[in-house]
Amino acid sequence: DQQVKQNSPSLSVQEGRISILNCDYTNSMFDYFLWYKKYPAEGPTFLISISSIKDKNEDGRFTVFLNKSAKHLSLHIVPSQPGDSAVYFCAASGGGSGGSNYKLTFGKGTLLTVNP
């Protein structure tokens, strides 16, 4: 049972335009959400996160929006740059039991390609 879903395996965007990556989750107990970026042959790197008590968090060109009623979050990248081309993973934490705070549940990732 996949609790975190990224339904778009890939996304292609022109340089300078907005990239919107989407993520849905099913576990209403999740209380923290994160985005990671992964380049080939490297480990994932943390990008931005949001607590369930917020609906928006912004960090430079990156903004994450959380819609708890829809169990949906999105990552906006504005403006997109060719160096942003990577696989983006959505992850969630929490879930009720004590140990759940020490586990990240990941989506399968979305490959973003930013064309010059």
Added chain:
Amino acid sequence: KAGVTQTPRYLIKTRGQQVTLSCSPISGHRSVSWYQQTPGQGLQFLFEYFSETQRNKGNFPGRFSGRQFSNSRSEMNVSTLELGDSALYLCASSFTGGPDTEAFFGQGTRLTVV
């Protein structure tokens, strides 16, 4: 500041063998987590350790085990390897392991079972 170091980077093993992977966290980090990445399943949580104690374990068979040493270094072991165990194994470290502390990933160990 050195990052998370995983050794070896690549490994080829035969079915039925066992393997041990190592992870050295960033200095000062006491939490180490392990994840398996496969093309079909994405990143799946294996287990998390903090101060030598396992705090959470994913849905993997008992063939997958781990431990953490007093210096926070961690090892994971897979016994009786199966073809399906071929994957990228990633280790992540953080100060506390909680979601509000950034986890840093190593480059991973690519395990191929033949």
